[in-house]
Amino acid sequence: MTTKDDEQAFKAVGFDLFNTLVVAEAQTLQLAMARLVERLRQNGFSLEEAAFNAHYATAAVWHIGQARESGRETHNRFWICDALNRLGNRLSPDDPRIADAVEAYFDAFYPNVRLIPGTESMLETLKQRFPLGLVSNFTHGPAARKILHVLGIDAYFSTIVISGEAGYRKPHPHVFDMLAEGLGEENRRILFVGDDPEADVHGALRSGFFPVWMTYARDGNLPFTSGIFSEGKTDPDSDIPRIASWEGLFPLLDGRF
Numbered sequence: 001m002t003t004k005d006d007e008q009a010f011k012a013v014g015f016d017l018f019n020t021l022v023v024a025e026a027q028t029l030q031l032a033m034a035r036l037v038e039r040l041r042q043n044g045f046s047l048e049e050a051a052f053n054a055h056y057a058t059a060a061v062w063h064i065g066q067a068r069e070s071g072r073e074t075h076n077r078f079w080i081c082d083a084l085n086r087l088g089n090r091l092s093p094d095d096p097r098i099a100d101a102v103e104a105y106f107d108a109f110y111p112n113v114r115l116i117p118g119t120e121s122m123l124e125t126l127k128q129r130f131p132l133g134l135v136s137n138f139t140h141g142p143a144a145r146k147i148l149h150v151l152g153i154d155a156y157f158s159t160i161v162i163s164g165e166a167g168y169r170k171p172h173p174h175v176f177d178m179l180a181e182g183l184g185e186e187n188r189r190i191l192f193v194g195d196d197p198e199a200d201v202h203g204a205l206r207s208g209f210f211p212v213w214m215t216y217a218r219d220g221n222l223p224f225t226s227g228i229f230s231e232g233k234t235d236p237d238s239d240i241p242r243i244a245s246w247e248g249l250f251p252l253l254d255g256r257f
């Protein structure tokens with residue numbers, strides 16, 4: 001039996017990436033789609049954009065739906081391949097022309113992501129006292145790592161778990177266990193901050209972490225807060241701490257700030 005004080009003696013902090021530390025400009029997904037289509041054309045495919053986009057959306061929803069159901073992460077190459085094949089091609093998802101187009105798609109992200117206000121100073125402050133980790137549901141690992149690097153925050157994390165590399169996605173316990181192992185702490189000693197009610201908050205809770213719900217992006221109605229990129233429709237219970245800025249996080253960390 002642990003006391004309440006024991007339970008709140010956090011030894012490490014984990015974070016989600018998108019809409020928790022980082023947001024993307026509103027036009028990012030449209031730009032990424034335009035880059036994708038442009039690169040596929042350069043790579044020899046003749047595409048009618050509206051038809052391709054419709055097949056792409058259908059295939060993406062299906063693959064992401066499967067991934068959510070199984071907890072196994074998927075990858076953009078599968079739905080790009082499906083969309084191209086519906087237009088009369090006979091391609092494998094491992095076709096190098098598809099891999100190249102995936103890179104073009106994510107190239108649209110790097111100039112269009114920014115840190116949520118105060119993120120870097122928050123990480124700097126916490127880093128003095130806790131090991132920090134990150135778990136992101138992101139299909140293409142190299143792009144997630146490049147986003148962290150471009151924004152200059154990669155070095156703050158002693159462990160980085162990207163679903164596209166781990167093979168599983170939040171809320172699957174495997175990725176939370178990987179975080180705990182990387183941080184070298186028991187799950188119950190780790191506070192985990194994320195914006196998605198199901199993937200982050202309920203996922204962390206079921207894995208024995210202490211969840212904190214970050215609502216900055218949701219409160220500001222920023223992109224990626226709805227549609228296929230949002231996992232959770234049910235808000236966390238009111239006893240889950242909810243923060244809308246980093247000032248709200250410090251009082252939750254054991255009164256050490």
Ligand SMILES: [Mg+2]
Nearest residue numbers: 016018019195
């Ligand atoms: Mg998120």
